[in-house]
Amino acid sequence: MTLSNASIDLDVYRQHVKTLASDEFEGRGPLSKGEEKTVDYLVTQYKKLGLKPAFGDSYTQAVPLAKITPKNISSLKIGGLDFSAGSEFTARTQRIVNDYSLTNSDVIFVGYGINAPEYNWNDYAGLDVKGKTVVMLVNDPGFASKDPELFQGNAMTYYGRWTYKYEEAARQGAEAVFIIHETMPAGYGWGVVENSNSNTKFSLVDDNNNASQVGVMGWLHLNAARQLFEKVGMDYGELKDKASKPGFMPIALNTKASLGFTNTIERAESQNVAGILEGTDKPEEWVMLHAHWDHLGKVEKNGQTTIYNGAVDNASGVAGVLT
Numbered sequence: 001m002t003l004s005n006a007s008i009d010l011d012v013y014r015q016h017v018k019t020l021a022s023d024e025f026e027g028r029g030p031l032s033k034g035e036e037k038t039v040d041y042l043v044t045q046y047k048k049l050g051l052k053p054a055f056g057d058s059y060t061q062a063v064p065l066a067k068i069t070p071k072n073i074s075s076l077k078i079g080g081l082d083f084s085a086g087s088e089f090t091a092r093t094q095r096i097v098n099d100y101s102l103t104n105s106d107v108i109f110v111g112y113g114i115n116a117p118e119y120n121w122n123d124y125a126g127l128d129v130k131g132k133t134v135v136m137l138v139n140d141p142g143f144a145s146k147d148p149e150l151f152q153g154n155a156m157t158y159y160g161r162w163t164y165k166y167e168e169a170a171r172q173g174a175e176a177v178f179i180i181h182e183t184m185p186a187g188y189g190w191g192v193v194e195n196s197n198s199n200t201k202f203s204l205v206d207d208n209n210n211a212s213q214v215g216v217m218g219w220l221h222l223n224a225a226r227q228l229f230e231k232v233g234m235d236y237g238e239l240k241d242k243a244s245k246p247g248f249m250p251i252a253l254n255t256k257a258s259l260g261f262t263n264t265i266e267r268a269e270s271q272n273v274a275g276i277l278e279g280t281d282k283p284e285e286w287v288m289l290h291a292h293w294d295h296l297g298k299v300e301k302n303g304q305t306t307i308y309n310g311a312v313d314n315a316s317g318v319a320g321v322l323t
Contacts (some may be wrong), residue, residue: 008323016045016319020293021311028310029297030202030270031067038293042273045322051275061272066096066265069200073261078107078133079231079253081224088224089178090197091216091259096209098263102176102216104256105133109229111243111250112137113177114159115168119151120246127250130173133257135220135228136165137243139185144244160185166217176216176257180225193219195308199299202270216259228253270294291317 019025019041026034043059055061070092073085083089093100111123113136121141137144140160142151151157158164162179169177183189197219203210220228229236232253242248273293279285295310309315 008320013319013323016322017311017315020315020318021309023307023309025309027297027308028293028295028315029200030065030294031266031268032297034297035270035294039271039273042293042318042322046273046275049275049277049322051277054274054276059273059275061274062269063272064205064267065202065270066094066205066267067200067202068092068094068096069264070198070261071264074259076218076257076259078257079228079255081227081231083220083224086194086198088221089218090193091176091218091261092197092201093215093217093263094201094203094210094213095215096205096265098265100215100261100263102133102257102259104258105131105175107133107135107253107255107257109239109243109251109253110134110136111248112140112159113165113169113179114140115172116151116157116159119159121151123243123248123250124168124172128173129169131175133176133178133216134169134172134174135178135180135225135253136169137185137240138162138165138179138182141244143185144240150244150246156185156187162219166214170212170214174214176218176259177214178216178218178220180220180222182222190221195296195299199296205267231255289321291321293318 020028020038025037026032028034028038039060046059053059073091075082075084076089076091085091108127108129110127110129113123113134115122115124138160140151140157142153143156143160146154151159165179166177181190181193197217226236229239232255234251234253239251292314295313296308298305298307
């Protein structure tokens with residue numbers, strides 16, 4: 001089959017999305033009954049497609065995970081202000097610890113928190129953030145400036161992703177990170193941030209129980225960020241504008257941050273699911289099609305159950321692989 005004659009059966013595609021995003025699959029949360037249903041469904045579909053097992057005689061591969069649920073989150077004390085968990089900030093950690101405390105940590109605004117040599121950009125140049133709290137903007141300078149010559153213009157690079165920002169801050173030695181949320185540059189509203197970071201999260205675990213990762217992976221609501229900058233005598237809009245221009249220098253906010261919470265930690269195994277369709281012309285070469293099968297699962301809150309079905313994230317992607 002070539003790209004010129006490739007086709008997708010849209011009815012089959014829609015049925016996969018409808019099934020995977022149904023309430024029966026409970027939002028496909030890892031380490032849940034929803035995962036079991038999802039894995040069984042994928043294995044069944046792989047067999048129907050005539051795919052060979054990718055892991056010896058099995059379609060599944062065990063993935064050890066830590067299930068981390070934060071609780072008893074204190075208010076975030078910063079700049080003489082107290083911000084409420086959930087509505088004004090989120091905080092979690094992937095360190096495998098039962099108790100976490102951030103105490104009187106110096107706060108620095110580091111622009112976009114990016115170190116990208118190929119773009120001649122380093123928000124950490126000449127800066128020591130070891131043990132400190134860094135506050136930064138979401139996305140990258142190209143999106144903010146709309147300059148097609150800066151990063152990749154309006155298209156977000158990996159440097160704009162929250163995952164990169166936490167990783168780079170950890171490499172720089174920061175103890176805590178708070179990304180300022182704005183809907184347009186983030187691509188989603190605050191509700192997504194709150195739901196994704198206030199409940200159970202799953203993490204791979206290294207030999208040091210993730211001790212090298214940042215202590216706090218946080219987000220700060222835009223209104224809270226504006227209040228913070230105003231409290232320390234700075235204008236958020238002006239700093240944001242400066243941060244999108246080459247030559248920006250980090251700014252110490254001359255204030256401290258404190259926060260504490262506890263974690264409930266469980267260890268279990270999730271599953272990768274993969275099958276192989278051997279090529280005919282060049283069987284020694286590989287093309288990978290992949291999608292994450294999981295979503296946010298279901299959440300019990302105030303006596304009510306909410307299922308996050310995840311049709312777009314990412315039942316649609318899985319359906320594309322199956323079709």
